[in-house]
Amino acid sequence: FVVVVALISLSFGGAVGLMFLMLGCALPQYNQYWPLFVLFFYILSPIPYCIARRLVDDTDATSNACKELAIFLTTGIVVSAFGLPIVFARAELIYWGACALVLTGNTVIFATILGFFLVFGSNDDFSWQQW
16 A cells, blocks of 8 residues: 555656646647756666666675765766856746746756655665566
8 A cells, every 4th residue: 555655656757747847848828848957867867876786785784985976977967967057047948937936846856756766766565676
């Protein structure tokens, strides 16, 4: 039951985040699709951490350089996803209202990605790694 609730919550969060992104692009007063480039950041953000989890053994309690590098790269990707709409708005490619909608969508999407790793990231019975 917990897995079903988690999946429904995560899918709802992803849908809401993408809705804000699409509103920032497709509303008649904005009508610019430059913010869709943040979709690349949504795809790229979990990749370094997933690779590091496959390569690193979690048996030791000390910090690991590979995992810390993955977290650093993920942080850079997330910061870039928040910076790109701001740069677009400063360059007057998009309006500031569209930038606010895209930043709201970024917050929801990255919270959803974080929630996915918190719920399904542990190595227990219903881990996502078994899929």
